[in-house]
Amino acid sequence: MTDLLAHFRARKDGMLDLLGELVRRESFTVDKTQVDQLVGYLQGALRLFGAQTVQRLPQPEVGDFLLAEWNPTAPGKPVLVLCHIDTVHPPGTLQKAPAHIEDHRFYAPGALDMKAGAVIVLEALRSLHNQNRLTRTVKLLMTTDEEIGSPHSRAVIEAEAAGAELALVLEPATSEGAIKTARKGGAKFTLTIEGRPAHAGIAPQLGINAIIEFAQQALEINGLNDLKYGTSVSLTRVSGGSAGNVIPAHVEAHIDTRAITNAEMQRIERALGGLYPKMPGAIVRCRRHGFRPPMERQAGIFERAAEIAARHGITLEEGASGGGSDGNFTAAMGIPTLDGLGAHGDGAHTLQEHIIIDSLPRQAAVVAAILQEW
Ligand SMILES: [Zn+2]
Structure with a gap:
């Protein structure tokens, strides 16, 4: 031709x-x-x-x-x-x-x-x-x-x-x-927080409030953003609690992460994997799924x-x-x-x-x- x-x-x-x-x-x-x-x-x-x-x-x-x-x-x-x-x-x-x-x-x-x-x-x-x-x-x-x-x-x-x-x-x-x-890489994570349920009226002091634990984790997770460098860490969905009069024992949240370099992807993954509970007795877990490495x-x-x-x-x-x-x-x-x-x-x-x-x-x-x- x-x-x-x-x-x-x-x-x-x-x-x-x-x-x-x-x-x-x-x-x-x-x-x-x-x-x-x-x-x-x-x-x-x-x-x-x-x-x-x-x-x-x-x-x-x-x-x-x-x-x-x-x-x-x-x-x-x-x-x-x-x-x-x-x-x-x-x-x-x-x-x-x-x-x-x-x-x-x-x-x-x-x-x-x-x-x-x-x-x-x-x-x-x-x-x-x-x-x-x-x-x-x-x-x-x-x-x-x-x-x-x-x-x-x-x-x-x-x-x-x-x-x-x-x-x-x-x-x-x-x-x-x-x-x-x-191209940016990306990974999605599921964050789960376990607290302890209790009657909100009779014995709130016996509960461990998973929503309060989540609120503190959310701010720490948000702090991982480095938008100037192309890294975003976004909490995109959250659900938790069971009834209006129960101290919530469970929260689940989704996190969308993106980065330009493998080094940044690893920094985010290490940070999310290393989250520790702020409240005594709470359990915090972060699981990765749907990973695409950066190009x-x-x-x-x-x-x-x-x-x-x-x-x-x-x-x-x-x-x-x-x-x-x-x-x-x-x-x-x-x-x-x-x-x-x-x-x-x-x-x-x-x-x-x-x-x-x-x-x-x-x-x-x-x-x-x-x-x-x-
Ligand atoms: Zn396409």
Whole structure:
């Protein structure tokens, strides 16, 4: 392909048609039946895009995953491409916000995050395959639980990434159209406090008030924030107490934490793990779940991608994101990771979600160039 960009521009209508097919099939993460219909459609379509092997990985709780390979017998390490096909939009959202084109933008729930990403990589792979330009193995992993933190796919992602030369993540670009070379990590914690119940009228002095214990812990937890440095520690939910005339014996609270560096994630975890009761007899416990390590900027990776894109007349920019993605997992393993290679647009997770149509061929050219020349 002498002019990659011109090649994909000529394919723009076909790319839009495929995007229309994908957004027509709604795929809210927790609706397995619905997501599996989209999985079934893609399973059939992957062969048409040149995939030589297509495996469906059954999942009991979320939609099945798909793992497809191009050039499976090529020498060298494969490139792993990550794409999630679930969305945050409950069934029926498409009726409230129907797909339409306006002002060179394509609007539809799930279009930006990230069904356009699937279209971009499939079109790039088909073109490279048809023109015999693929000299390496490419593995495409399509997952269905990213929007709930990838609890089921994480192990599969890490197993596939372990032997990979490079991981490409087709999440949308930043709102300025930049590749994401750094992302915050995050972890959620549950704080539980046990006190001792007592009758609030007859013998309040016999109780240990879990709410009073919580109030003191809450201030200490709030003190862990370092917003200037990008670290946030937020108490996001709390419940406790049993009846209006009982000294409360139990409080449960949720804590959302985010940080740019692994060192900060560890500082927070140590502090939360080391909380001790302020009131004699109270019990304080903090348990971590749903951890995503930060994606720290990897030296030289963006520069190499930018150099490849420049050969095709495309200028790549880089940026950071406060949100996490599956790229956090591969980057934390030390696998070179390029994230935000998907469409440009805005309004992810809202009814105004849309992509800029011209970014489809542009990003397909970027992805094809990287797959061909990395
Ligand atoms: Zn996404």
